[in-house]
Amino acid sequence: MRLSSSFIPTLKEIPVDATSVSHQLMLRASLVVQTAAGIYSWLPLGIRILKKISRIIEEEQEAIGANQILMTTLQPAKLWQESGRYDSYGEEMVCFKDRRGHELLYSPTNEEQATDIFRRFVKSYRQLPQNLFQIHWKFRDEIRPRFGIMRGREFLMKDGYSFDIDIESAKKTYQKVFNAYLITFRRMGLTPIPVRADSGAIGGDMSHEFQVLAATGESTLFYDSLLLELTQASKEELASAYAVSEDKHDPRACRVPEDRLRQSRGIEVGHIFYFGTKYTKSMEASVMGPKGTPIYPEMGSYGIGVSRLIGAIIEVFHDEKGIIWPESVAPFRVGLVNLQSEDTACTEAAKDLYTKLCALDVEVLYDDRKERMGVKLSDMDLIGLPWQILVGPRKLADGVFELKNRKTGEIQVLSQDGILNFFGCS
Ligand code: ATP
Ligand code: MG
DSSP: OBGGGSOOOOOSSOOTTOOSHHHHHHHHTTSEEEEETTEEEEOHHHHHHHHHHHHHHHHHHHHTTOEEOOOOSEEEHHHHHHHTOTTTSOTTSOEEEOTTSOEEEEOSOOHHHHHHHHHHHOOBGGGOOEEEEEEEEEEOOOSSOBTGGGBOSEEEEEEEEEEESSHHHHHHHHHHHHHHHHHHHHHTTOOEEEEEOOOGGGOOSEEEEEEEEOTTOSEEEEEETHHHHHTTOOHHHHHHSOOOOOBSSOGGGGOOOGGGEEEEEEEEEEEEEEEETHHHHHTTOOEEOTTSSEEOOEEEEEEEEHHHHHHHHHHHSEETTEEOOOGGGOSSSEEEEESOTTOHHHHHHHHHHHHHHHHTTOOEEEEOOSOOHHHHHHHHHHHTOSEEEEEOHHHHHTTOEEEEETTTOOEEEEOHHHHHHHHHHO
């Protein structure tokens, strides 16, 4: 994409009301723009990152056999009256009436709706297990929206719902999702710490949060340093591990040797729950069991804060100049900067390289603006693409370009073939 014709309105100044680093950088790099308190519109760079994150989540959910659906953002109140949560969920849920006087709500979560879809189609234990997930917008009227999209009121969530024949298979499903979550977050460059958690408004008796270590996180964690090794484990090792869990509030509850006990701040990026028959019973979602009598399937639900993840990734990966995207979620892989736009040779060389990189399917953001070199370089550092190719007159006279690694600052000097090889082969 050419920067001159794109909509990437970066800001020089730090917005005064943004208190966290990720909030400041998201506004400055023009990923989002605030519409109202806790409500943000997404701009082109932001959407590209949301899509990258969503794709990783989809791949890892599909790998464990979950099926993607898309439920509505609005739900009829009667579903929540059936489960008994309509009056107990509280003021975070926004409710209103349509012109016929029917009560509706904007989904803060979708256990009821998923159970309703399930009960309409699944009638026999032979159709179990089922695991349905979606990636969609939620609204929660948070009392204190803050840190930009990290604690927003409208936010993008991956939410999944599983239905199993009995407790044993429900716990196996829970473990599968647990392992898939570790892999999912790891693919985004993060080190997730699984923490035993309260089930809160969802209900149930088994629940884990996935926390990303970051100095600016809202939670305080006490954890076993061995967990960091487990989060680096292979899929096979994960499959054979114990559910891991530690108490997030009380260091004594960790019961780990003192030399392995660590304390940190954390950002909750995922939360999973096993809650048995709470919704299948209250919403009469029984299926015919193997003995010819109806049984109530055992359920779990599984959330990932898709939009919050962008904030969490930035909190972990940034420096004083801007964001440093891990390759897997970067909006573009490489930024191509023409340092002298009035120099014909530079412009021709940059254009040629751009065309050739695009032909190799490399995602390139080409800064072809008639801007000062300093502005271009600081914008590129702010946006934080993993690689930068710098096209300048002095190097070009020798037939070479500079390839800069945004994370390490290392510069390699390469010919056009060298650059194309680098991106075509790596
Ligand atoms: P929190 O404890 O942070 O309030 P929660 O436990 O209420 O979150 P869940 O119902 O578990 O949230 O939702 C699943 C995931 O959605 C969370 O793990 C989090 O990553 C994300 N999430 C929840 N609330 C918000 C919010 N207000 N803004 C952005 N993401 C959110
Ligand atoms: Mg939670």
